[in-house]
Structures are given as structure tokens and as C-alpha cells.
Amino acid sequence: MSNGIIHSNGNGVPAKSSGPVIPVASRLKDGRALAEDVWSIYNVANLPADCINLGQGYMNFAPPAWVKKAADEALEDVSANHYSHPKGRMRLRKAIKNQYGPLLNRDLDVESEILVTSGANEGMYSVFTAFLNDGDEVIMFEPFFDQYLPSIVFNSGKCVYVPLHPPSESKEGATSNDWTIDLEEVRRAITPRTRMIIVNTPHNPVGKVFTREELEGIAALAKEFNFLVLSDEVYDCLVYDGKEHVRIATFPDMWERTISVYSAGKSFAATGWRVGWLIGPKTLIAPTLAACTRIVFCSNSPLQEAVAGGLEQVKTRHFFETQVKEYEERRDILCAAFDKLGMKYALPQGSYFVLLDISEVVWPDDYNFPKSLDGRGRDFKACWFIAMEVGVSSIPVSEFYCAEHCSIGERFARFAFCKDNETLKKASERLQNLGKYLRKTE
Numbered sequence: 395m396s397n398g399i400i401h402s403n404g405n406g407v408p409a410k411s412s413g414p415v416i417p418v419a420s421r422l423k424d425g426r427a428l429a430e431d432v433w434s435i436y437n438v439a440n441l442p443a444d445c446i447n448l449g450q451g452y453m454n455f456a457p458p459a460w461v462k463k464a465a466d467e468a469l470e471d472v473s474a475n476h477y478s479h480p481k482g483r484m485r486l487r488k489a490i491k492n493q494y495g496p497l498l499n500r501d502l503d504v505e506s507e508i509l510v511t512s513g514a515n516e517g518m519y520s521v522f523t524a525f526l527n528d529g530d531e532v533i534m535f536e537p538f539f540d541q542y543l544p545s546i547v548f549n550s551g552k553c554v555y556v557p558l559h560p561p562s563e564s565k566e567g568a569t570s571n572d573w574t575i576d577l578e579e580v581r582r583a584i585t586p587r588t589r590m591i592i593v594n595t596p597h598n599p600v601g602k603v604f605t606r607e608e609l610e611g612i613a614a615l616a617k618e619f620n621f622l623v624l625s626d627e628v629y630d631c632l633v634y635d636g637k638e639h640v641r642i643a644t645f646p647d648m649w650e651r652t653i654s655v656y657s658a659g660k661s662f663a664a665t666g667w668r669v670g671w672l673i674g675p676k677t678l679i680a681p682t683l684a685a686c687t688r689i690v691f692c693s694n695s696p697l698q699e700a701v702a703g704g705l706e707q708v709k710t711r712h713f714f715e716t717q718v719k720e721y722e723e724r725r726d727i728l729c730a731a732f733d734k735l736g737m738k739y740a741l742p743q744g745s746y747f748v749l750l751d752i753s754e755v756v757w758p759d760d761y762n763f764p765k766s767l768d769g770r771g772r773d774f775k776a777c778w779f780i781a782m783e784v785g786v787s788s789i790p791v792s793e794f795y796c797a798e799h800c801s802i803g804e805r806f807a808r809f810a811f812c813k814d815n816e817t818l819k820k821a822s823e824r825l826q827n828l829g830k831y832l833r834k835t836e
């Protein structure tokens with residue numbers, strides 16, 4: 395008997411194919427979700443057991459005790475163990491209003507201008523769901539935070555890449571701000587399908603803190619061509635040497651077209667808590683809330699309470715000021731090791747990564763690299779070699795580029811300094827062993 399729907403070869407036997415029984419959606423491949431990614435190649439399981447992990451960007455220390463205490467208290471509260479409002483818990487939205495209102499020069503409306511999300515990642519995913527139609531284009535600077543690409547592709551968008559320009563190889567004493575943007579290149583990347591630009595400041599992995607002038611240039615283009623700015627500011631509390639963190643949403647006529655993105659994971663050393671938030675005008679937050687509600691419904695409740703408790707206390711405890719000093723110390727320990735080796739890097743002014751120029755690192759021609767590195771950039775081999783021979787892991791930067799621009803990233807390895815001083819000192823000692831593998835310059 396037929397119901398008119400053909401599921402088989404006609405004999406009641408399912409049709410055979412050579413592929414998997416259930417084929418996966420093509421978006422997984424297009425979104426680079428199936429390729430062996432950098433995180434699996436440099437996974438601790440593949441590296442020597444005592445390798446010091448400066449590859450992944452999470453801390454090896456706990457959130458502050460008083461923030462953890464707020465988490466414990468939340469678990470004792472019945473309501474904080476259940477669903478929250480999809481907009482986020484009122485206590486957290488109020489704490490965000492108090493902390494960010496003055497920074498954005500606005501009296502933020504907790505009902506319509508703040509959205510708590512399951513980390514910054516899910517917040518940005520919801521923005522893409524809310525604003526991208528099939529084939530809409532999103533401009534991003536390279537190197538880019540690797541989660542942008544799959545999130546855009548999964549939402550039928552198209553990534554358009556504009557590289558940041560690294561400092562010239564001969565430049566001594568470079569800082570992350572010697573990585574520059576070319577606004578003409580951004581202009582050339584704009585098409586009638588451009589819907590959005592992602593600006594990540596302070597930047598992962600470069601550590602660049604975009605200047606007011608650079609952001610003004612981007613803002614002018616966003617207004618001229620009418621697109622949205624997704625301002626990924628998850629490292630806004632980690633800006634060094636007295637540099638100013640400029641918020642593009644505060645520029646004239648930019649509030650209407652900007653969603654700013656923040657992360658408790660970065661601000662309170664709690665990356666596994668998965669609490670982040672978006673701030674923007676009602677016209678942008680309402681559609682994002684609609685998407686977010688249908689993706690996760692709401693974010694985890696007790697840790698929202700804990701983050702609220704954290705934000706409520708940061709001023710009296712001078713927490714962010716102290717934390718910045720601690721991170722500057724961590725950065726300086728690691729960079730001193732590179733100085734001692736005479737290796738080049740751009741001193742990061744924000745976030746917690748240093749890009750080391752690894753073009754002088756050489757290894758024997760017959761060195762045994764795993765198959766997973768075949769066809770990848772030179773930096774993949776360099777990072778593997780450094781992890782195996784020196785015992786410190788890092789991440790190859792070409793992973794954060796599109797195929798055409800991959801050669802720009804091949805010159806660099808990313809080292810994360812969100813680790814305690816003792817670990818960084820130990821890593822610095824080990825890194826000195828890299829000296830014998832550096833190309834001799836006359």
C-alpha cells in the first residue's frame with residue numbers, strides 16, 4: 395500500500411547509498427564544523443602530559459571568592475534554580491544598567507535595551523539569527539575569533555574578510571596597535587548584501603585596542619551604507635597601559651545601529667559559567683530576544699545571580715582596576731621571555747593574548763609531524779614543534795584566516811597569558827630552550 399511518499403527503493407527495502415545512513419547537513423562542512431579544528435589538534439590529549447597550556451584562552455585560576463560566594467547563595471534560593479525571564483534576571487539587568495549606563499552615556503532601559511545571553515557566543519548567534527537573510531554578508535577583520543564563521547554560516551550568512559595589517563617584520567618594539575586597518579579595503583568589501591560588520595575590540599588574538607579614529611572611520615561607513623555594527627567587546631575590562639577602550643555605540647547616530655557584546659566569562663574569570671549580555675536599542679534587542687528565546691529560552695539562572703552579585707561589588711572592591719594590574723604583570727612575564735630570546739611580538743594593549751613571530755623557528759627536515767598537520771600552514775608545524783620540544787603549547791594563527799589570507803597568519807603563534815604567574819614563569823623558563831631552534835641571523 396502506498397501513501398504516495400517514496401522512502402525506499404520501491405520494494406519496501408531502504409535505498410542503499412555509500413555515505414552515512416543519515417547524511418549531515420551541508421552547513422556543518424560549510425561552517426568549518428567538521429574539519430579537524432585547531433582545538434582538537436592541540437588538545438592536551440595529543441600533547442606531552444606535562445605540556446604547559448598557553449594555547450587555549452581560559453584561566454587556570456578561579457573566579458574571585460566573593461563572586462563564587464554569590465553563586466553559592468543563589469543555589470540556596472529556590473527561584474534562582476528555575477527558568478529566568480528570557481531577557482535575563484532582573485537583578486542582573488539592573489546591575490548591568492548601573493555598570494554600563496555611565497560607560498555608554500545612557501540611562502539604559504532594563505526592559506528593552508539589555509539582553510542576558512548564554513555567553514557572548516550565544517548572544518552573537520542570536521543576532522545573526524535575527525538579522526541575516528540567505529546570502530547576507532557580514533564583514534569581519536582577520537584574524538577573527540573562530541566562532542564567528544560557523545555562527546554566520548549556520549544562519550545562512552556569508553563571511554567577508556578584511557585583514558588587519560601586521561607590523562612590518564623589521565619593526566622593533568611593536569605594539570598591538572601597529573596592526574592596522576585599511577578603511578579603503580573595508581569600503582571595497584561592502585556590497586548591496588552587506589548587513590553587518592563585526593568589530594572586536596580589544597581584539598582576540600591580536601590584543602589590539604581600536605583607536606577612536608579607526609572606529610570613527612568604521613562608524614562613518616556603517617552610516618553611509620546602513621549596516622549594523624556588532625561590537626564584540628568581551629575584553630572591555632582588560633585594557634592595559636592606561637589605553638582608552640572606546641565604545642562605538644557612544645558615537646553620534648551609532649546607538650541605533652550598534653549591538654555591544656560583553657562576557658562575564660572574561661570579566662570575572664568564569665568562562666564556563668556561560669553568562670554574557672548584549673546592549674543596544676530596543677529595535678535591535680527585541681528581534682534578538684525573539685531569536686534567543688527560541689534558541690535557549692533563557693540563560694542559566696544561578697550564575698546570572700552570581701554575576702549580578704559580582705557587578706554590584708566591582709566598584710567598592712576596585713576589582714577591575716586590580717585585575718588589569720594582575721594581567722599586565724602576567725603579560726610582562728611572558729613578554730620578558732620573548733625579549734630574552736630576541737623574538738619579535740607586538741605588545742598587546744588589551745585581551746590576554748600575545749602573537750609571537752615564529753618565522754625564525756626552524757626544525758629538522760625529517761621531523762616527524764602528525765598527518766593532521768598536512769596541508770596546514772607553517773605555523774601549525776611551528777606550534778606543534780614548540781609544544782613537543784619545549785613543552786609549551788600555543789595556537790597557530792592561520793586558523794583565524796580565510797584560505798586566501800592564511801599566509802598572513804602563518805607568521806604567528808598565539809600564546810594566552812590568562813594563567814597564574816607561577817605557570818607563566820615556568821613557561822618562560824622552558825621557552826628559553828627555543829633559542830637553539832632559532833635561525834641564526836648574521
Ligand SMILES: Cc1ncc(COP(=O)(O)O)c(C=O)c1O
Binds near residue numbers: 513598626628665668
Ligand atoms: C573575541 C571573543 N568574542 C566572544 C567570545 C566568547 O565569549 P563567551 O565565552 O562569553 O561566549 C570570545 C571567547 O574566547 C572571544 O575571544
